[in-house]
Amino acid sequence: MEPSGQELTGLVFNIQKFSTEDGPGIRTTVFMKGCPLSCSWCSNPEGMNRFPELLPSKSKCIACKRCEEACPSDAIDFKTGMREIDWELCSDCLICVEDCPSGALTAAGDYQTVDETFKTVERDRDFYETSGGGVTLSGGEALQQWEFARDFLKKCQEAGFHTALDTTGYCSWGHMEQVLQYTDLLLFDVKHMDSQRHEEKTGVPNGQILGNLEKAVGLTTVWIRVPVVPGFNDSELNMQRTAELAARVGAEKVSLLPYHDWATEKYYRLGRCYEGDENTGCAEPVVEAVARWQEILDAHGLVVGVGG
Ligand code: SF4
Ligand code: SF4
Numbered sequence: 001m002e003p004s005g006q007e008l009t010g011l012v013f014n015i016q017k018f019s020t021e022d023g024p025g026i027r028t029t030v031f032m033k034g035c036p037l038s039c040s041w042c043s044n045p046e047g048m049n050r051f052p053e054l055l056p057s058k059s060k061c062i063a064c065k066r067c068e069e070a071c072p073s074d075a076i077d078f079k080t081g082m083r084e085i086d087w088e089l090c091s092d093c094l095i096c097v098e099d100c101p102s103g104a105l106t107a108a109g110d111y112q113t114v115d116e117t118f119k120t121v122e123r124d125r126d127f128y129e130t131s132g133g134g135v136t137l138s139g140g141e142a143l144q145q146w147e148f149a150r151d152f153l154k155k156c157q158e159a160g161f162h163t164a165l166d167t168t169g170y171c172s173w174g175h176m177e178q179v180l181q182y183t184d185l186l187l188f189d190v191k192h193m194d195s196q197r198h199e200e201k202t203g204v205p206n207g208q209i210l211g212n213l214e215k216a217v218g219l220t221t222v223w224i225r226v227p228v229v230p231g232f233n234d235s236e237l238n239m240q241r242t243a244e245l246a247a248r249v250g251a252e253k254v255s256l257l258p259y260h261d262w263a264t265e266k267y268y269r270l271g272r273c274y275e276g277d278e279n280t281g282c283a284e285p286v287v288e289a290v291a292r293w294q295e296i297l298d299a300h301g302l303v304v305g306v307g308g
Contacts, residue, residue, distance in 0.1 A: 009111040011146030013047050014138070015092060015120050018127070021308030023164035023185050023223075025133025028121040031150070032142040033109040034189050038203040039191070040275040041229055043263040047140035048102070052109035053092045056269055057285065060104035067096040087271030114151045114308060134162030136187070141168050146175035153182035169209035169216075176212055180219045187255070188213055189225050192233045193241040201232055214249060223253040223305075226293065232260065234289040239296045247300040254297050255305045259288045271287075 010150060014031040020027045020074070034050025034217075046055055068076045068083075075089035076096065083104070097105045121135050128134050135156045142149045142165060153163045165179060166187040174297075180186065191206070194196040198206040198210050216222060223247050228234065246254050267274040290306060297304045 004193075007113050008148055008151060009113050010090045010117065011050065011052070011109050011150065012112050012117060013044075013109040015117070017124060018134065022136035022138060022166060023134065023187065023308075024162070025131035026124070026127040027133045027136050027164070028124050028128075029136040029166075030117055030121065030142075030152070032137065032139045032145050034118065034144045034228070035140040035168065036204060037141070037168050039201060039227075041227065041232075041259055041261075043051055043260065044140065045263055045267050045270055045272060046108035050140075050144065051092065052094060052107045052111075054085070054090060054094060054097065055106050055266075057085075057104050057106070057110040058269075060102050062102045062104070062150065064101060065101045066101065070096050085271060090271070114155055117152055118155050121156065121161070125159075125161070128161055131156050132162070134164065134184070134238040136164040136166055138187075139168075142174055143167055143169065143171040143179060146171070146179055147281070150179045150182060153179060157182050157184070158248065169212045170204055171208075171212070171214055173212055176216065177219070180216060183220050186220050186222045187225050188216065188222055188251075189227070190242055190245065191227060191229075193238050193245065197232075197238075201229075210245070213245075217249045217251070222249070222251050223255055224251045225255045225257055227257045228259055228286060228289050228293060230286055230289045234292065239293055243296050243300040246297070246302055251302070253303040253305055255308055256290055256293050256297075257307065258290055260286075278294035 011033040013033045016029040019027045019029040027300060031047055033047050035048050062296060068078060073089045073091055075086045077084055094107050097107050103125055137149055137153060156163050162184050163182060164185040164187055165183045168189050191202060195205040226242060264274045294304050
């Protein structure tokens with residue numbers, strides 16, 4: 001349940017330690033819940049909704065049936081001999097999570113104060129200092145909770161940590177500008193240069209995103225991140241236009257993030273279908289798409305990374 005007190009909280013669904021793909025060095029990445037986009041290949045489906053939600057595991061269930069008794073919505077039954085959840089009935093009240101003795105029912109997302117999140121990331125201070133790393137705020141879309149993002153990154157900077165913000169870029173410029181005051185590195189997603197194509201696969205047009213990118217480059221260091229999704233954004237024209245944009249705005253680096261379907265199981269655990277494969281068509285291996293992206297970006301004199 002959302003806290004009712006005065007203190008600012010953020011809805012966090014994961015804090016990933018020893019991350020090496022979200023900026024330089026060894027980092028801790030804090031994932032904020034809630035995203036205005038709906039990319040079908042998203043590798044963090046539990047970060048899409050801006051509320052805590054039920055994330056069950058089949059393998060941990062010991063079939064004690066306590067959850068069936070606890071559920072006020074009759075959303076759980078054992079008619080097949082195994083615990084089944086009717087997602088049409090489930091209201092994500094999370095009452096069953098409290099009653100599950102084996103950890104087979106967990107909540108994706110909990111509300112934390114800035115100090116609570118900071119205490120977790122502070123533990124790895126030594127790793128940041130020895131590796132040139134720091135703290136990255138990611139999502140979902142962290143700027144949907146921009147006040148938390150601003151205060152958290154400010155606190156990290158005051159502690160001497162290098163700060164990075166990973167964003168879809170789809171947000172109010174005023175909010176982004178406030179958070180950038182405390183952001184040493186901006187990891188900015190550019191998914192497709194054609195607005196109509198962008199909207200077809202992410203649910204939103206790209207005009208506001210590209211406008212925010214143009215403004216952000218004057219305020220901090222920017223790495224553009226491109227998810228390489230064959231069948232979606234690997235046309236020659238789109239690759240050329242992306243490279244031209246990156247070169248023109250002066251991005252320090254372009255990171256290519258190859259498509260993968262590792263999150264498929266999580267979609268099913270959340271009671272959803274995974275539709276990412278519809279984008280790839282599986283006709284073209286991702287490795288070839290990455291190689292072609294690299295060639296084009298190299299030709300524009302850009303520093304290119306794969307995976308981070
Ligand atoms: S989250 Fe609530 S509604 Fe959903 S299965 Fe658990 S107890 Fe039932
Ligand atoms: S309470 Fe947990 S362990 Fe028991 S049946 Fe439900 S999911 Fe399985």
